[in-house]
Amino acid sequence: MQRTDIDAGLADRLREAEHKIRDGFIPTWIYNDPDVYRLERERLFTRAWVYLAHESELPHDGSFVVREIADTSVLVIRGSDGEIRTFLNQCTHRGAELCQYDRGRLSRFRCNYHAWQFNDRGQLIAVPFDKEVYGGIDRAALGLIPLAQSAVRQGFVFGCMDPGVPGIDEYLGDFLWYLPYATRRSAAGLEVFGPPQRWVVDADWKIASENLIADSYHTPFAHRSIFDVGLVPFSPTDAAPGGSKTGLHIRAGAADLAMIERPAGTYMGYPPEMVDTLRSGLDDAQVRLLDHGSLSGNGTFMNRFHVFPNLSCLNVGGFVDDGRLDPYMSLRQWRPLGPGRMEIISYLLVEADAPREFKERSRRAYLVSFGSSGMAEQDDMENWRTICDAGRSVGGGRVDQYVRMNSHREADLVLADWAGPGTAYASQYFDLPVQGFLLRWLSYLLDGVNADVDLPRRVPT
Amino acid sequence: MIPALERHVIEEWLLERRVTRFFHDEAELLTARRFREWEALLAEDLSYRVPVRETLVPGQGSEHSEEMFHFDENRRTMRMRIDRFEGTAAWAENPPSRCRYFVSNIRAERRPDGLVGVRSELLFTRLRRSLTDYEMLTGERHDVLRDRGESFELVERTVLLDNTTLPTRNLAFFL
Numbered sequence: 331m332q333r334t335d336i337d338a339g340l341a342d343r344l345r346e347a348e349h350k351i352r353d354g355f356i357p358t359w360i361y362n363d364p365d366v367y368r369l370e371r372e373r374l375f376t377r378a379w380v381y382l383a384h385e386s387e388l389p390h391d392g393s394f395v396v397r398e399i400a401d402t403s404v405l406v407i408r409g410s411d412g413e414i415r416t417f418l419n420q421c422t423h424r425g426a427e428l429c430q431y432d433r434g435r436l437s438r439f440r441c442n443y444h445a446w447q448f449n450d451r452g453q454l455i456a457v458p459f460d461k462e463v464y465g466g467i468d469r470a471a472l473g474l475i476p477l478a479q480s481a482v483r484q485g486f487v488f489g490c491m492d493p494g495v496p497g498i499d500e501y502l503g504d505f506l507w508y509l510p511y512a513t514r515r516s517a518a519g520l521e522v523f524g525p526p527q528r529w530v531v532d533a534d535w536k537i538a539s540e541n542l543i544a545d546s547y548h549t550p551f552a553h554r555s556i557f558d559v560g561l562v563p564f565s566p567t568d569a570a571p572g573g574s575k576t577g578l579h580i581r582a583g584a585a586d587l588a589m590i591e592r593p594a595g596t597y598m599g600y601p602p603e604m605v606d607t608l609r610s611g612l613d614d615a616q617v618r619l620l621d622h623g624s625l626s627g628n629g630t631f632m633n634r635f636h637v638f639p640n641l642s643c644l645n646v647g648g649f650v651d652d653g654r655l656d657p658y659m660s661l662r663q664w665r666p667l668g669p670g671r672m673e674i675i676s677y678l679l680v681e682a683d684a685p686r687e688f689k690e691r692s693r694r695a696y697l698v699s700f701g702s703s704g705m706a707e708q709d710d711m712e713n714w715r716t717i718c719d720a721g722r723s724v725g726g727g728r729v730d731q732y733v734r735m736n737s738h739r740e741a742d743l744v745l746a747d748w749a750g751p752g753t754a755y756a757s758q759y760f761d762l763p764v765q766g767f768l769l770r771w772l773s774y775l776l777d778g779v780n781a782d783v784d785l786p787r788r789v790p791t
Numbered sequence: 792m793i794p795a796l797e798r799h800v801i802e803e804w805l806l807e808r809r810v811t812r813f814f815h816d817e818a819e820l821l822t823a824r825r826f827r828e829w830e831a832l833l834a835e836d837l838s839y840r841v842p843v844r845e846t847l848v849p850g851q852g853s854e855h856s857e858e859m860f861h862f863d864e865n866r867r868t869m870r871m872r873i874d875r876f877e878g879t880a881a882w883a884e885n886p887p888s889r890c891r892y893f894v895s896n897i898r899a900e901r902r903p904d905g906l907v908g909v910r911s912e913l914l915f916t917r918l919r920r921s922l923t924d925y926e927m928l929t930g931e932r933h934d935v936l937r938d939r940g941e942s943f944e945l946v947e948r949t950v951l952l953d954n955t956t957l958p959t960r961n962l963a964f965f966l
Contacts, residue, residue, distance in 0.1 A: 524859025
């Protein structure tokens with residue numbers, strides 16, 4: 331994999347940023363800088379494992395979707411042998427884009443330029459005038475170019491462009507222990523409900539990621555309107571520090587995740603039998619956390635997670651019709667398009683075997699709350715955009731953002747007797763996870779493959 | 792006496808004239824952000840949908856999804872959205888955008904059930920603050936109106952967008 335050079339000046343700027351981030355400050359320029367974007371494309375998105383699709387988007391032999399890793403177009407296909415494969419979406423002859431559709435089902439892909447054809451396993455199967463012009467071509471050597479690594483874990487299809495980095499299990503690490511809380515609530519597991527919404531916003535993928543990683547602070551303020559109109563089933567007070575709707579934060583492998591308290595007999599509006607199904611597929615330690623993991627000894631509900639670099643999931647609910655809490659799970663990818671610019675790809679995930687009516691209620695709750703028209707998400711876009719706008723300016727880019735929330739008592743927040751893997755914290759009001767995310771990001775930009783990220787332990791006062 | 796054929800033509804013309812006026816009045820309310828007055832045009836049994844579009848292999852189904860939408864609203868959720876805009880914390884529209892609705896190619900037809908089916912083309916533009924790049928959406932509206940004599944009420948609206956990936960930072964407006 332190509333490694334681009336990084337000049338001394340840029341390295342110095344990034345080292346300075348690293349120093350500041352450890353101290354609890356983020357220089358605003360990192361959210362809108364051409365050099366940063368270039369390094370993200372060439373050093374981060376080529377080496378991290380990146381989400382590509384959900385298995386349920388590929389139900390049949392020949393089912394495909396075209397997705398992107400940053401700016402690289404990737405063809406994800408289920409072959410006639412049932413296996414899901416990932417390829418660069420490019421003809422191996424002259425490099426033309428092979429498939430120009432977002433989704434569909436094809437047994438062969440024919441290049442528009444010279445009609446080379448590839449099957450659903452990526453093999454080159456037809457070359458016009460093969461004998462006449464090439465004297466017989468080595469088809470085996472000219473199949474579609476696979477991503478260096480790809481893997482499906484609990485329905486999520488990931489790809490990685492670097493053959494040299496550790497595999498998906500090592501990458502996701504401890505998070506694999508928590509993922510079943512989202513994926514194993516029914517016998518059939520999750521599926522996408524329809525295609526994703528996609529839209530473009532002038533904001534950086536990192537600021538969006540940080541919001542989903544650990545910004546409980548903005549909820550009662552940025553999203554006050556959804557409390558005002560009665561969409562969310564609690565008050566701004568519940569979302570304030572110590573409120574019943576904030577809970578635990580866990581750093582596990584490549585992910586950050588949040589758990590809120592789940593009073594006995596409730597499950598975020600999901601049918602109660604779903605908890606029983608989930609329980610039956612978990613080991614004893616996982617069940618203990620599900621039923622008694624909260625600080626008060628009540629149960630827990632994993633209401634969001636983020637997988638480095640750019641995959642987030644939000645699983646909450648809203649009061650939309652009939653005063654009933656309707657849950658929804660939104661999986662979203664923040665795809666960088668350029669400095670300070672991204673495409674948002676937002677899916678609704680539902681239990682595949684849930685009744686149709688449940689799925690439609692879930693869709694309506696999701697659409698009113700999040701996604702392209704969601705009443706909460708609308709306001710995030712504007713906030714994120716202005717930060718990135720400032721990041722591009724001479725003055726605004728130099729402003730160091732203040733990320734020292736609860737850094738004076740970080741050590742006290744760690745739950746020493748936490749029964750699950752990873753590190754658990756007794757609050758969702760702290761900035762350490764954002765610092766951790768950015769240090770991991772910097773480790774890709776600055777040097778070799780990231781191992782365990784050394785988190786800031788104590789912030790000097 | 793007007794011959795039957797001509798009467799049909801005149802009725803159709805009158806209907807399209809009235810529907811056109813309705814759309815122009817509706818656009819004025821939306822442009823002026825007079826959302827409460829706009830809400831009064833919505834039927835109690837409203838269905839308001841903007842499907843997600845994808846680029847699909849020709850012949851493999853409609854590009855406009857029947858499962859996922861940008862909007863899938865009834866009267867109740869429309870009221871929530873309007874309550875939000877009328878409240879004090881809809882930051883996405885503070886300060887408000889300047890939106891325009893260009894509605895054209897209007898064809899109206901009275902259906903056997905008495906409702907009026909309308910197809911039209913929509914060009915929507917939005918500017919915010921001092922930005923110079925327009926956010927723009929284009930598509931066709933498929934509407935069903937209930938004739939209330941003086942005016943109409945909107946029973947169904949489906950907006951089929953040309954856009955797959957939306958160029959708009961959010962959909963803090965109605966189409």
